[in-house]
Amino acid sequence: MVRRSICVLLVVTMLVTPTLALAQPVPSSQEPRAPAIPTPQTPQVPPQAPPVDFPVRAPGGVPTAPRPDPCGLVGQQRVQSPEYRLGSGDLLDVQIAGRLDVTRQQVVVDPEGMLTIPPIGSIAVAGITLRETNRRVAERARALLRYAEVSISVQQPRCFEVVLSGEVERPGSLQSSALRRVHDVLLAAGGITPRGSLRRVVVSREGSSVELDLLRFELTGDLADNPLVEEGMRIHVPPRGGSVTLTGAFRRPGEYEIGADGGLRSLLQLTGGVAQAAAAGQARLTRVQPDGRKETLSVDLARALAPPADVPLRPGDVLFVPQLTVLQDVVEVRGAFNGTAESSRTVTAGKPTIVQRFELAQGDRVKDVVGRAGGTAAYADLRLALVERVGAAGPRQRIPIDLHRLLVEKDDTPNIVLENGDVLSLPVAEDKVYVLGEVRNPGGIDFRPDLTPREYVALAGGPTVRARFKNATVTYRNGRSYLLAQAPPLEPGAVVTVPEVSVRWYQDYVTIATTISSLITAYTGLFVLFGGRVNTGDD
Template identity: 65%
Template sequence: MKRHIFRRALSATLIMSLLAPVPGFAQQGATGPPAAPPAVPARPVLPAAAPPPPSRIIPGPEYRVGPGDILDVQIAGRLEVIRSQVAVDLEGAVNMPPLGSIPLSGLTLLEAHRRIAARAHAIYKFVDVTVAVVAPRTFEITVSGEVERPGTMTVSATRRLHEVTLEAGGVTPRGSLRRVLVARKSGQAEMDLLRFELRGDLSQNPFVEEGMRILVPPKGPSVMLAGAVRRPGEYEIGPDGSLAALLDLVGGLSQAAAGAEARLTRVGADGRKETLTLDLHTALRAPADVPLQPGDALFVPPLSVLQDVVEVRGAFTGTPESSKTSVAGKATIVQRFELAQGDRVRDVVVRAGGAAAYADLRLTVIERSGQTGPRQRIPVDLHRLLVEKDETQNVLLQNGDVVLLPIVEDKVYVVGEVRTPGGLDFRPDLTPREYVTLAGGPTNRAKLPGTAVTFRNGRTYAMADAPPLEPGAVVTVPEVAVKWWQDYLQIASVLAGLVTAYTGVYILFNGPLSRP
């Protein structure tokens, strides 16, 4: 009972505390004056700064000063430094008391520095003068022609021609990089932006000026450079039309270029293509040159194309650069080597890492493409050359030779009219007829007396006359032309069918046969 009374009293107390009025924040501390907020330390008041430069590019000494530029001029003496930021007025001058009015329009930043310093030295002794552009002027220019976004744009005086064309979306694939027309107050000029891109020639990438008009014309006649040149591709012919100048522009020939074997293909007056062989080392030696024509194509072959080579295939040990292959589960290689004058078979075998342990040294073959005749196969016995030191087998190699080194065969192959043709393990005690038996025996169509045995050296014998078999030999069982009564019965059946068919066709068109 007491517990229930205690709970009710506690609940009533909580309810009354929630309903009781609470003094607001405005009522607190009303007895005295309001407390002052804590003092905030005052920040130093800076003088009004010059407007920030529209470009983050710091103008160099070749920058030309003009109306609207804001210059920072410092005159430092022994005891005092005078610093002021002055604007170039519409007349192109700056007014700097006590130096007075100094005309600067059209001068480079270096020339403006010298002029201000000369005026300061006339008034002050032992002072150093520095001049910098803190806010370059801005103005409008026009970009038209073969750019992605032609039109009028506002640019800073620190911009150059190449940057402006990029801001206009860049030159289109149809546009010319070598004949960009620039119209200024001083006149019109033709700029070669390709020379700036490839060689960094700033004379072809001037600063923009007030009222400048830029026109990118369509691409002019071009030529193709291919092969062993530094930058192969299609290039517009330059204003001088010189092959030597174009090759110099693209970086010249590569180190592996066969300049004496260059080929120039051009379209003649009759519309036909003709190819000329050029020795570039002679043709481009000053003062000689080759004038370019529209559509010319210059190909400079690499030295590797002209280098004599020899190829090895088969059971060689190989080098890290060898292309790995496999024959009958044994590793073989294919690799090309440069052929020096006087190289022979032994030289190439050594460069290929030597013969593998499973190589058939006695059956090496050199395949040689005849210049005027058929392809030749020259047998070489590497066993005699490498083991017996027989130099008659050390054949002199020629460009394009292929040295084939087969693997040692451990099987005899039975093919033709046998029940299970294929390879069988070599056993020196077996005859060709016994190998035919191991292959399942002859089929019903086999002509066993005509069986032939072909050895790896290419020689073929009749089975009865064949010498003892060697690994890699092939036993061929031919097919009989006519097999006794089976073939005759089949022939008779075919003839009977033809007679029946002919008779049926005759009756169909001429009626039944009538007796006389």
């Protein structure tokens, strides 16, 4: 038993001793060193793109945030559109999948516009779309290989030079990728100066040119006015043309350059038109005349812009459309007033007249509005002024206003209180007396206070044979009529009417019979006078 225990102890000792020996550290000839203190590592900051040394402004001078050069990020761009047109310098990713293996390679379109893909060969791809390129390469691959699926994508679009000129902040040449559009290239060049035109940008290439309206693109997003740039393209921004100002109840009020057609309808379609609460029928167009005088015209936009009608615009025009709430209390004056600088001018009977609307304050009377309209003109017929008023329920009323009594005689009886929507009309004083009806020369005759109605008829050539002069009448401008013999002294604008003699139905036949009878009598007398013979000249 003791022998067995000693043997087990020896075996265990032999097994444990090598393990402990291996666990001991190997003595080193070098002196021990203190453990190194780890130094903190600063996080690595990815390199940033160099800052742009000019502020980028949108076309028209609107500042925007700086943007990198269009070609600075082309390595990170990947074309997805199958309508992208290839050109020299495009880097393509070509993948051909067979039955057992897949071949993938990157190929650059060479300067001749050829795409060389081993083992397919060279294919002309310049100017064609990415979809068409896939189709051509697939046809060539299937002609050589029994089974092949081709997939081509643009890994990196080409970069080329575009020339900018005219009213651009940084004119000259600019590197651009084929993915950029005209608007982006102008932004990268600093934008269009305030003096430049946003609606007549000229883009030319290979002898052909087209005019772009970048304002239309900005407001509507129409890419037809913002095409992709192409190699060899030149972009010219001409000086800004004439502009008009839209104020009041418009969806986009402001100053706009006049378009190529020069009409108001296209401008309103572009800017969104008038606001919902606009009084389009009460618009006012202020226009500067060649002599520097401003003239304001009343415009009903609904009627003036009904197709095919349009309102031609001139540089400096200002179109104002009030809101409906502003027009709750207005009065309109028409006729022989002196007017103000904002009055719309017309001509009536050879004399200048005005049409203008005024805001109506509570309690305003006729005399107040006449003063705002610049007073009455020297050729105004003060006694025949009137106020047209639309009642709440009923026809339009015509209220006579004797301004001579109000302004000259200082009688305030005609000075009535005006209401919203009233129209104050003041006619031009007539300086003629009109003689009409059965006279030899009907028409107007210059007024002379010393002439009687009969003398005016005589100046008109006198009555004709069919005139019934005793029934002639005189009608005055106030609407009253008198027989010629009972008429008071004439005044300008009076009308003298000479009626025609009333003829019964049988009197014309009697006249015809009398004429025929006279002819028969004359012929019979000649027959008897010559003894019943007719001289033929043979005797």
